[in-house]
Amino acid sequence: MNTAPNQTVRVGVDVLDRSELRRLIERPWFLRFGFAREELAHADTLGADRRLEFLTGRFAAKEALLKVLGVGFLQGVTPREICVEHGPHGAPVVHLRGRAAQLTPSSVSVSITHKENVVAAVALSLPSAADAAVESGRTVSTDAKEPANVSPPDINTTATLQQSTPGEQAPEITAFLRVRIGQEEAHYGGDLVDGARILRLFGDLVTEITVRTDGDEGLLAQYSDLRFTAPVKPGDYIEARGRLVRRTRLRRVVELQAHKVLSARPGAGESAGAVLDAPQLVCTAVATTVVPHRRAGTATTPHPVAEEA
Template identity: 65%
Template sequence: MTDTAAGTLRIGVDVLDSAELRRLLTRPWFLRLSYAPEEIGLADRMGEERRLEFLTGRFAAKEAVVKVLGTGLLRGVAPRDICVDRAAGGAPVVTLRGRAAALGPAAIEVSITHKQNVVAAVALAVVTPAGPPARTIREDGAPMSLADTHQEAEASAFLRVRIGQEDAHYGGGLVDGAHILRLFGDLVTEITARTDQDEGLLAEYSGVRFLAPVRPGDYIEARARLVRATRLRRVVELEAHKVIEASPAQGASAVQVLATPRLVCTATATTVIPMTRARPATATDVPPTAGRNAPQAAARDVPLSSTTAKES
């Protein structure tokens, strides 16, 4: 980073050998996870070797961009949320979507270069000062330490799944809401695994809202972010979006890629960790609870329910 009169200049660099992606690019799931529809559309008009070169360059550019954003791929930012399209003159143009758009500056410039099998990409952006950060406190009222703040910013998780025919539970091919909650449970488990080296024990879901129907053939992106932490409790915000929608009216296997992902469910989860994984106590710590109906369970480290168990 370099300070300028207009703000802070952020630079991201990435180098990639096309051989690293050759096999992955034959797998549809990797293409769906890593590339925006515009990028795939451009690549599909190319010959095999040029397609490999093009998609390798785009992936390197995405890696460079996330370094500018100060995060990492699949740590809150999906690769497909960084679209490296092509301007009329052929220059790469970056468009940020979803979580990437929330993190990113107004404009990011990217340059991509190729030499034989090696691709290099550089991303630059000027980030204007946003003023002093707001005071952040933990749930127990104590000011967050630098370690707490770093953990909260970094602790996020992401997954994408295709809903199968076997997941339909109700008339009209509707998928039950508990299916989405199970995805949320896996994300909460991943976060506690990262932050506490433990799967954690789910105490409760709150504020659960089902906002759109889910049916077989839909692709669902689920995201989680740690927003609050005490000695034993972790509070995680959760969202699920539909990014590809089955279109049976257009054909048995027809689908539609949604230009704007559709929010299907939101929730907040509270999970607890064992006493052996607790953070060091401070004078300001308040004994945490495992939920409104089980105040003593967390202190005794009594299992409530696994975050990977089926919720109803």
């Protein structure tokens, strides 16, 4: 549309297949180039499959926004200057920095959707007459397939189980554990702790979530997307987190991550330790647990976390 400058509306659309970014997101230089710190911090809390979906969606949104701005990645704007975060109810919210902020013609909005391996994003520059409404939150785009499951749980084990009113995003259900790995748990040469120790933490998280949702411990059926990404040694402090991402009549699917936050430093002294500058991911997995039929439908939250079939 080419009307008066303050009434111009621009639309940008981008479509990506997740396979296009599968290898790129394993390269540190691409992550630094393509994503803001907030986006990477959230991606590190996700399982492998959801992480790929999340980053692909964010990159598609950046491509769509650049089309709205009328520039490319090699014309002075880098993707990390475009940060696509979650709003209070899960809708994508855009924050522009650096040169990207200088080129913004007016308020911008973006929507992201997923279908199997395909991710699509639509960006829209809103007319200046709508700016006030955007800033007050009345015209923020909504995206039912971008759930508001972005904030990590507090230090204590958490699970929000309040009833949702019609039309609101169902609150997430999470669990959290922090443990210190003892010397007696070293299993392999070099004081390495076996991966089963982390899986026991994951099992406790899944059990807590099913007790909270169904009043039953359930039966763990399988792990998928299991990855061990860093060694664990005695003296390390491990934070493990679980998040319910899907519910069916009998099954509960939980995303799990474990991070090392404090590390022993035997080279600096027998009792030396250090707080890591950033939590180090040591393991991710997705767990599926089954609850008895007699308990199905007794959960305290009536709707599953928003997610595509």
